[in-house]
Each structure stands twice: as C-alpha cells, then as structure tokens.
Amino acid sequence: MKITDEIRISDNGFVFNSKTGDSFNINPTGLELTKLIALDSDFDDIKEIFLEKYDLDDLTFENDFYEFCALLKHNQITVQEDPLDFK
Amino acid sequence: MSKLKITIAVTGLNNTDNPGPGVPVIRSLKESSVFDVRIIGLVYETLEPGIYMEGLCDKIFLIPYPSAGSDELIDRIEEIHNREPINVLIPNFDAELFSFMKNEERLLKIGIHTFLPTMQQFQERDKDKLAEYGLKYGIKVPTSINLGSQSQIHEIKEKMDYPVMVKGQFYDAYMANNAEQVKQAFNKISAKWGLPVIIQEFVKGTEVNVIALGDGLGNTISAVPMRKQYITDKGKAWGGITLSDHHMLEITRRLIRQTHWKGGMELELIKTPRGEFYLIEINPRIPAWVYLAVGAGQNIPEALVKLALGHEVTPMESYSSGKMFVRYSYDIIVDLEKFETIAMNGEI
Numbered sequence: 001m002k003i004t005d006e007i008r009i010s011d012n013g014f015v016f017n018s019k020t021g022d023s024f025n026i027n028p029t030g031l032e033l034t035k036l037i038a039l040d041s042d043f044d045d046i047k048e049i050f051l052e053k054y055d056l057d058d059l060t061f062e063n064d065f066y067e068f069c070a071l072l073k074h075n076q077i078t079v080q081e082d083p084l085d086f087k
Numbered sequence: 088m089s090k091l092k093i094t095i096a097v098t099g100l101n102n103t104d105n106p107g108p109g110v111p112v113i114r115s116l117k118e119s120s121v122f123d124v125r126i127i128g129l130v131y132e133t134l135e136p137g138i139y140m141e142g143l144c145d146k147i148f149l150i151p152y153p154s155a156g157s158d159e160l161i162d163r164i165e166e167i168h169n170r171e172p173i174n175v176l177i178p179n180f181d182a183e184l185f186s187f188m189k190n191e192e193r194l195l196k197i198g199i200h201t202f203l204p205t206m207q208q209f210q211e212r213d214k215d216k217l218a219e220y221g222l223k224y225g226i227k228v229p230t231s232i233n234l235g236s237q238s239q240i241h242e243i244k245e246k247m248d249y250p251v252m253v254k255g256q257f258y259d260a261y262m263a264n265n266a267e268q269v270k271q272a273f274n275k276i277s278a279k280w281g282l283p284v285i286i287q288e289f290v291k292g293t294e295v296n297v298i299a300l301g302d303g304l305g306n307t308i309s310a311v312p313m314r315k316q317y318i319t320d321k322g323k324a325w326g327g328i329t330l331s332d333h334h335m336l337e338i339t340r341r342l343i344r345q346t347h348w349k350g351g352m353e354l355e356l357i358k359t360p361r362g363e364f365y366l367i368e369i370n371p372r373i374p375a376w377v378y379l380a381v382g383a384g385q386n387i388p389e390a391l392v393k394l395a396l397g398h399e400v401t402p403m404e405s406y407s408s409g410k411m412f413v414r415y416s417y418d419i420i421v422d423l424e425k426f427e428t429i430a431m432n433g434e435i
C-alpha cells in the first residue's frame with residue numbers, strides 16, 4: 001500500500017489529491033496514521049505505536065486500521081497492488 | 088528590456104453568469120512580461136460588463152453580430168482599424184469565429200494578425216460530428232444522435248439509455264430523463280441555436296477540462312487541466328482547481344499533434360470512476376477560466392499573441408497543480424452618460 005505521488009498532506013490534516021482535485025479533512029489520529037503509512041511503515045510497527053500511545057486493544061486497532069485503509073484506497077489516496085498488502 | 092507596444096482587439100466582454108473569455112484574456116495580457124498592451128474592446132451589446140470596468144479597455148467599439156453578415160462585421164473592424172490600428176485580434180465567441188477565420192487573409196492584408204484554427208479544424212470538431220472525430224483520432228466519445236426534427240426523438244431509446252444530454256450546436260446543454268424532457272429541451276435549444284440538436288449519451292463521471300494552445304504545427308505550447316469545483320445552473324465553472332493528471336495532458340498533446348491544432352482550445356472530458364476519459368466537446372477558443380492557467384504559470388493569451396505575430400514560442404511544460412479560482416459578482420455603479428455614449432455613438 002502506497003500513498004500516491006499526487007497526494008499532498010498538510011500538518012493540519014488537509015489532504016489534497018492533485019490528480020482528481022478532491023480534498024479531505026482528516027482528524028489528528030487519521031493524520032498520524034496517514035503519515036506513518038506515507039513513511040512506508042510496517043503494519044506491526046504502526047500497531048505497536050498505536051497500542052502504546054492509545055488505550056485500545058489489538059482487535060479494535062486492526063478493525064479501525066483496515067477500515068481507514070479501505071477509505072484511503074476508495075478515495076484514491078493510496079494504491080494497493082496486492083489487496084493483502086498493508087505494509 | 089523594454090516591452091513591445093502593441094494594440095490588441097478583444098471580444099467577449101460579457102462577464103455575466105455565462106461569461107465570455109474577454110475580460111480574463113485582457114487581464115492576462117496586461118500581465119505580460121513582453122508586451123505593453125493597448126486594449127480595444129469589441130462588444131455586441133451595450134450592457135456587456137467589460138465596457139464599464141475601470142482600467143480594462145483603452146477604447147471600446149460596438150460591432151454588429153456575425154448573424155448580420157460576415158462582410159458587415161469585417162467592414163466595421165476595418166473602419167475601427169483605420170482609426171485605432173490593431174496589431175492582433177482575439178475573437179472569443181464560437182459564433183463569431185467562422186467570420187474571422189473566413190476573413191483571416193483580408194484582416195492580415197491590412198495588418199491585423201489573428202491566430203485561429205483552420206476551417207477544417209474548426210468544422211470537424213463540431214458537436215454534431217463528434218462521433219466521427221473520436222473515430223478518426225482514436226479518442227473515446229459518447230454515443231450521439233443528431234436530431235433534425237422532433238419525430239426522431241423515438242430513435243434515442245434504440246441507441247442509448249436515459250438520462251441523455253440534449254445539446255445545442257454552439258451552447259446550451261440539458262439533461263433529460265425521458266422523451267418528454269428531450270422534447271422540451273429540443274424546443275428550447277432549436278429556437279435559440281437552430282438545428283441539429285444533439286443527443287449525447289450521459290457518461291457518468293467527473294467533468295474535467297483542459298485549456299490548451301497549439302502552434303498549428305502539431306506542438307502543444309500550453310496545456311493546463313482543471314476540475315470544476317463549483318458549477319452554476321448553466322453548467323459554467325464558478326470555481327475550479329488545476330490538476331496534475333498526466334493522462335489528460337497526454338490526450339491533449341496527442342490530439343494537438345494529430346490535428347495540428349492552431350490557436351486556443353478547451354477540451355471537455357468526463358473521467359469515469361474506472362479512470363477512462365470521454366471527450367464530450369472541444370471549444371475552439373480560449374475558455375473563460377483562462378486566468379487560472381495564468382495563475383498556475385502559463386500565460387496562454389500572451390503566447391497566443393506571440394504566435395499571431397510570428398514570434399518564436401517555447402512550449403510551457405510546468406504549472407502549479409492545486410491552484411484554484413473562485414469567481415464573484417460585483418456591482419459597478421455607472422453614470423448614465425457612459426451608457427448613453429456607447430448606445431448612441433457605438434464607441435467610448
């Protein structure tokens with residue numbers, strides 16, 4: 001899973017897709033997650049960071065993570081050649 | 088380096104809710120780094136807002152509608168030229184282009200330069216010939232039917248599903264969900280723009296546009312893609328944003344290379360959710376959102392003037408994506424004398 005070159009992410013959570021002209025607002029947690037994905041972080045590393053920082057369990061994190069990733073993909077913020085690639 | 092002083096005549100000062108490109112074209116020319124421009128505004132109506140905008144035109148003349156006859160229009164241009172010598176003329180309406188293209192040589196003989204598409208380029212992209220155009224240049228276009236009369240409306244459901252787009256030859260487009268709505272749109276459009284009325288398959292997706300300039304030799308001098316962000320009930324962009332889409336640029340460059348397009352143009356495309364592009368229209372002139380391209384780094388009117396004067400122009404490759412424009416309306420207070428002068432004397 002990769003954030004496409006056309007995506008610009010501002011520190012305040014404003015995401016702009018310069019290929020489609022779409023823009024989105026993401027909350028601070030979403031921004032944190034998006035930035036980690038942009039850095040090509042491993043799923044396990046992201047999970048570790050989130051579990052340490054927030055009061056949540058494994059299952060909730062995984063559920064929310066995959067849901068968020070699906071949202072990013074749907075809005076063409078990420079591309080995912082292998083549907084099981086969440087790296 | 089001192090700027091070259093030239094006089095440019097521009098039409099399309101109707102900055103209404105269906106704006107002509109004249110005002111943004113003038114604004115772009117005034118920002119030229121190479122030309123010091125004197126602007127002659129050419130208007131068809133006494134209430135075109137550009138007439139009353141301070142600091143826009145140095146001189147304004149009323150001209151007759153092309154429907155009054157090409158000769159009458161060109162005679163008037165010659166008459167204006169005798170008093171205020173024009174170096175370059177930039178027509179901005181589809182409906183007047185035919186007259187100016189037809190009289191290109193006559194104008195050049197007296198020293199008025201233009202940079203317009205050839206008659207063949209202009210005619211083959213007519214809306215009623217879009218299917219053949221798509222086939223010839225290998226570009227996807229929606230299925231269409233040209234209606235010469237209401238009796239053909241029943242043919243629509245044999246060729247495509249509703250909803251469909253009902254379009255006039257030059258302007259106007261309505262979406263119709265059934266034959267009855269097609270009939271209503273047909274009557275409105277045929278009364279205003281004549282026949283045929285074009286029925287186009289409705290392609291679901293996002294409307295995106297490209298403004299471009301071809302040098303007539305197959306080179307793309309400028310191309311900037313845009314997505315309308317706010318659309319008026321007339322389908323006009325009231326806000327837009329530049330895009331970074333290589334596919335759109337490639338479609339444009341290929342089309343200009345194949346057709347050797349000369350002059351300004353606007354490609355209207357639909358991008359489907361699957362990422363395919365359908366060409367729905369080619370406007371054979373600079374569009375009203377041209378100033379966005381200037382703001383993004385490509386001064387198309389300036390480049391067009393250079394080409395018209397035979398100057399060498401290097402293709403502009405870069406622009407800023409994510410640049411936006413937002414239109415606004417503004418009330419100008421006008422003294423009656425100004426209106427009276429243009430109405431009575433035909434110039435101001």
